[in-house]
Amino acid sequence: MLLLLLGIIILHIAALVLLFVSTIVSAWAYDGNTSSDLWSNCTTTNGGSHCDQAFTGEWIQAVQALMILSIIFSVLSLFLFFCQLFTLQKGGRFFLTGIFQILASLFVMSGAIIYTVKSTEWLSQAATYGFAYILAWVAFPLALISGLIYVILRKRE
């Protein structure tokens, strides 16, 4: 039981870290020596790096919002998990925790989908997706799985 709890906490924190990294790191897309993320476009020229504000479209703002919401919900879910761990009755399920984590996964999924579909509007054709984008997509199944485990998990002890 303890091992299972430890495992699910690690899974949750891994998903959270992935969400944080993918939201913050400026590597959603690469185009030559320009890397762009949700917040800024950075150009590296002759060893120097210059960043300016990202394209302020509606859709990229939606992606920003969804990523932040997903982080918020994931953090809330972790918090609720610890709360429920001590308050839940024996045999109860971590429904609330699971719902929050699943919502977080749905948010990151929507954000990644929007970025995939709409990035053609603000990226050139030659641009390729960066690792932060991939991390966002990896965070989605991790969060979903941990959320489902929370829902299935029954409290023992």
Add this chain to the structure above:
Amino acid sequence: MSSVSSPVSLVLLPPAPQSEAIVIYTGWDRHALVGSEVRLYCSFFSWRWTSEDVTFSWSYRPDGSRDSISIFHYTGGMPYVDNKGPFRDRLEFIGNPRRRDGSILIRNLDYSDNGTFTCDAKNPPDIVGRPSNVRLLVYDKVPVRAGVITGAIIGSVLGLLILVVAIYYLMRFLVARRVFNLSVSKLEKGKKGKGKEGSQQRQGPVLYATLDQSSKLLKGVGSEKKKSGDSRKDKK
């Protein structure tokens, strides 16, 4: 009001009144859509009452041009609007000079209206002041400022979350109160029942005791029964 105030000021002030600084305000930069109308706000602050001689004048300098042209002038209680220049038939005075408001309205905006509008106001004898500028930007689509939609989405979702939690707790509170009422009424009923049972239980031994002692105290039974009946009435 100003007709009253100006003689007063004449009386109070020396014949050659000192002029004090006047501060002129215009709003922030204005963003507007093509074909829409925009209201350019201008006001001033001076230490005197607004006199009859208050003047407002607006001038316009297109982007990329050095010279500005005058497009509006208000003096002697009469507005004079542009009747030859770029804002012909599109300019309207919507201000109220008595309330220090010299706003103008420009209709049917075009891209060529991008530029700087300068408002100057004089409230004699206060004439020393720096004209104030407002920049007009005409768009075909109002650009979204960074963070507005992000904030809106996050705010609405979190607001929804808080609303759901609040409703949940409210419902729980209401249900809890109803259950409490029910349980209280049940408890009361239960107490009554228990009380009856208790009295009956109490009656039993008494009866037995009376029965056992029937040979000795037949009168006592009657008195006991009466007493128990009285106690029942009392409890009810």
